[in-house]
Amino acid sequence: MPALQQTNNLPATSFAVLGLLSFGPMSGYDLKQFADRSISHFYWSPAKSQIYSELRRLKQAGLVTEQHVQQQTRPDKRIYEITEEGRNQLAGWVGHSELEPAVFKSTFLLRVFLGRAAGHEALLHLLQQHLAQEEAMLAHLQEAQEECSPYSDDSLYSLLTIRAGVHITEATIKWSHEAIAAIHSLHPDSQTHTETGALDPA
Amino acid sequence: MPALQQTNNLPATSFAVLGLLSFGPMSGYDLKQFADRSISHFYWSPAKSQIYSELRRLKQAGLVTEQHVQQQTRPDKRIYEITEEGRNQLAGWVGHSELEPAVFKSTFLLRVFLGRAAGHEALLHLLQQHLAQEEAMLAHLQEAQEECSPYSDDSLYSLLTIRAGVHITEATIKWSHEAIAAIHSLHPDSQTHTETGALDPA
DNA sequence: CTCCACATGTAAAAGGTTACATGATTAG
DNA sequence: CTAATCATGTAACCTTTTACATGTGGAG
Structure with missing residues (x-):
């Protein structure tokens, strides 16, 4: 048998x-x-x-x-x-089953790694964009989290995955600030590139 | 032209x-x-x-x-x-070029999401394993970071990518502890599954 | 009248891994 | 003597995406 x-x-x-x-x-x-x-x-x-x-x-x-x-x-x-x-x-x-490593493939971090090829000005701009996207993502995840909370038998596992996203996204945001500061401290002359779009700086 | x-x-x-x-x-x-x-x-x-x-x-x-x-x-x-x-x-x-979202594909989080299918005992065991792997990863990244630090013109970009890994891995570790605690608090009876392997509890 | 939601699939192409194939040198 | 390093590639396979193909009903 x-x-x-x-x-x-x-x-x-x-x-x-x-x-x-x-x-x-x-x-x-x-x-x-x-x-x-x-x-x-x-x-x-x-x-x-x-x-x-x-x-x-x-x-x-x-x-x-x-x-x-x-x-x-x-x-x-x-x-x-x-x-x-x-x-x-x-x-x-x-x-x-065996734990297998996650696939994490970030073209953004690849571009950071190759930053020398584009220069720190372009990199700073890229980082600002990235930061904005991550902040939007965090808001989105927090919304999803509200709909799920608190931890309960029913929502436990899906809430856990949302919490994982929140933790990772917050970490990414912290890193972005650190990265921007690090580049600024090595290149004090560089522009801040905050998303102003301001027409009237009056 | x-x-x-x-x-x-x-x-x-x-x-x-x-x-x-x-x-x-x-x-x-x-x-x-x-x-x-x-x-x-x-x-x-x-x-x-x-x-x-x-x-x-x-x-x-x-x-x-x-x-x-x-x-x-x-x-x-x-x-x-x-x-x-x-x-x-x-x-x-x-x-x-346009910022494209990173590919993040975690079979581990998929398994957490589907945790109900296996039960909280199995999930806790999985989380402990995951935590151990992430801690090993963090140690590895911190080693790489030492070889690179401090921020300098030469190592800036590669150090930034290592720092990103450190931030994200630390966040993952924090999340793991939170997740284990959350499951324990909903299932107070469940085993801790710490990697003992102890033969002589004397 | 037009767009969206419903509902299922095929075909082709791209991205990526694994296995196969070869073969010399060097370190242990 | 054995394993690892150097060094390049082909073939087969799997996963995944994109484009193609079709058609109705309801909402605005």
Whole structure:
């Protein structure tokens, strides 16, 4: 007899889709919306085409079932539902797989690293832009956090991921200020480039 | 008359390679080593095969030149050198291209988000593991920082990227403690899972 | 009347990793 | 003698994005 079969060679992205389905049955279309409002901040915002192909793969692996739903007013749907086997595989992956390092790929930091090629003036401008974007991101995350707080059984895990975003974004903002100050202290002559756009300095 | 020609449709990764070449002429082999010791922490650690194909692309675009170097004791090399045009394109990309968001793809946070599927005990264990890894990362970054400090004209930009890593890693560690505490406070019965491995609790 | 939401997919291309292939020298 | 370093590349594969393709109903 084959022991607890371990068909488990699926990539993380398959588990992402499977994991979203663990919240309830959904169509590919629903899944895309849900992903964009949940895991997009720390994992990925899938292309539609990829969702549909992941669903085919999960179905073939027996981790989800497909149900055709006819509609007259709207296009027909296919509703996907996680199976018992799907829940088992998911629990194993979430709880007991190897920790793999996160992918962090910042073209912005690459540009900072190559700053010499552009000069400190251009770099300062870039940093100001970056700072503004991060501040906007922080505001956005704090809003999401308000909607979730406080820590409770229901919102615990999603709130934790939002808190991770808040911590990291705050750190990035602190770093930006430090970086701007460091460049200024080495180049006291350089412009501040604050986003004024002021027409009348009166 | 065609204004300042803008052949510039290259992906960020090409500029990463071009940027490394702005530090001096190198072979593909050298480039791989250099990348692993510089931009790997915030951008990417390239596969050899990709380096060589990027070099072909850059050469074709006229941004680098190739020089064949014969060696008797070692395999022959090809040394690549950035051109004037290459430096111009690089300066434009670093200083004046659009800021694009960083790719941040954490399977770890995905697993936290899906924590319900595995239960808080497994999650706590995962968080402890993560915390240990991040602490090791912080130590590694602080070491790199020592070798670079203090801020100076020469080391400014690379030190800035290391500092970014330090800020973000510290934030991640703080978050981990918060997350562990939050789970404990909602599940007071759960084990601490500190990495004891103790054989003799005497 | 026009745009948006609903709903699913195919095809092509790009980005990136892994495995394969080769082969000399040097350090232990 | 064995492993690591030097040195370059091809082929196959996987993941992911973008563009293409289609069509209805409701809201403004």
